[in-house]
Amino acid sequence: MAATTAGPGTALASWRDGPAKDAIIDFVANAEAGPVEERVAVFDNDGTLWCEKPMPIQLDFILRRFVEMADADPSLRERLPWKAACERDYAWLGKLMEEHYAGDDTNVRVLAGGILAAYDGMSVEEFEARSDRFLRDTRHPTLGRGYLECVYAPMLELLDHLSANHFSNYIVSGGGRDFMRPISQEVYGIPLQRVIGSSAALGYASDDRGGTITHKAELDYLDDGPEKPVRIWSRTGRRPLLAAGNSNGDVPMLDFTQHEDKPSLRLLVLHDDQEREFAYTGGAEQALERAAAEGWTVVSVKDDWVTVF
């Protein structure tokens, strides 16, 4: 059976002819021989499906919440991380990321404490309504477009091509599961039950209207690094056939996506297009080394994509 609809040439119109496009077309054609239920494809979100610079979209959402909290309680204006949010101190956030890559998570913990406090006691419905509103109404700071238009067009075509060939696509993000769910179907064609991501611990309290689930001020799990394969297995019960990522935190998930007896494809998005998007390899050093050593398919934004957005 040939790969379905409209032929891969048309389906992947924003992909330039070259090794990355060839690898995708070959993989999907080979996967046709296997059972439909095994066709599981997993995608990191930030930097893989949508833009993560100058800062991850969810961080913008969180910083705005910090400002809102400090407006309600001015004493927070003098404390980190609220202070950095109120003063738009992006240098503090930049330093935090540099320290993190260098192995020092002191300020990451300061930020994480603020994030957990930010939604403590909030119902999951309220959280999703806030996320939904933010994502629809907020513009990217430099790209001149709304956040929901910061999705990579070639990756959307890849998701469509996989769906047309009976793959189940999952988001496997280090970002918040419940942050992405309100828009995942509309933007990616991925139903909310196929969004895997980090989550706060949740608690259930009964009442006479069916009970309420609320965020607690503690992490359930951070879906990054070696936790990604664990969460993929826990949710899907399978080892995927395709994985796409862009950073060191995706290495275990890419590693996990291999089979002795089935086709598999590992894609690593390389951000090398300062003109149309951003050029950076910070946080992707080991992933790029592994890609070179193992023959994973590197997707160059500059060379492989006709259009970015």
Next chain:
Amino acid sequence: MAATTAGPGTALASWRDGPAKDAIIDFVANAEAGPVEERVAVFDNDGTLWCEKPMPIQLDFILRRFVEMADADPSLRERLPWKAACERDYAWLGKLMEEHYAGDDTNVRVLAGGILAAYDGMSVEEFEARSDRFLRDTRHPTLGRGYLECVYAPMLELLDHLSANHFSNYIVSGGGRDFMRPISQEVYGIPLQRVIGSSAALGYASDDRGGTITHKAELDYLDDGPEKPVRIWSRTGRRPLLAAGNSNGDVPMLDFTQHEDKPSLRLLVLHDDQEREFAYTGGAEQALERAAAEGWTVVSVKDDWVTVF
């Protein structure tokens, strides 16, 4: 649009005419007006979809593993819970359950410690292969049939009727998620990604063949009581339209399944047929009280089911 295939009369042939069957038919007919993606139905497993007496099927699996462990390390024969398994001391297990219902979990913790030790370091593939083999090869101790034939025929018809009407059925069990996954599609028509259940914490270790996920000697979560709504939300992102259970541990899940503006159905299976199955209400006292107070639909094995298996 009328409820699909073959008409509910034929679809629910093992259900006697009466209020339970009427409630199911009415609910499915009313749900037709709502969006397909909201049609989520959740089912407890032990005592709701298959027989849980004289002991939960997974407990038999675990006791056999204890004996295997004691064969490999005879010093375990003198220690609980291995001692009880080796000596077939079902009185100890019965007492443990009575103490549990009375609020004393001392021996539950002794058993839980044994269970966590029993699979410590075992790969998820090995665990599933063992579960698969056990479920296919083992006979129920008193019913004169294999464990996989201890599924309730009327509940299978209900699952089929819901699937035919575009519901997504999920198992939401206090038992082990990975214990049920190998047989969920074949036995219930429920794909493994829709099995929600308790799980040990899992760890990922990389290697040159795609890495291995193994069980750790600690619990990730016990999917029972107030944890059931939390895990339903985490997996599906929705509040279900239908929930079916049979015990106190299902009350929060049944409670959670209500809507101001959508149809919903709560089913509670009442085991009142000593002749064809078992008659018991131990562990279901609060659930039965709530059903009476809230008008949940009680399903009597004796009165509502033409056939049980």
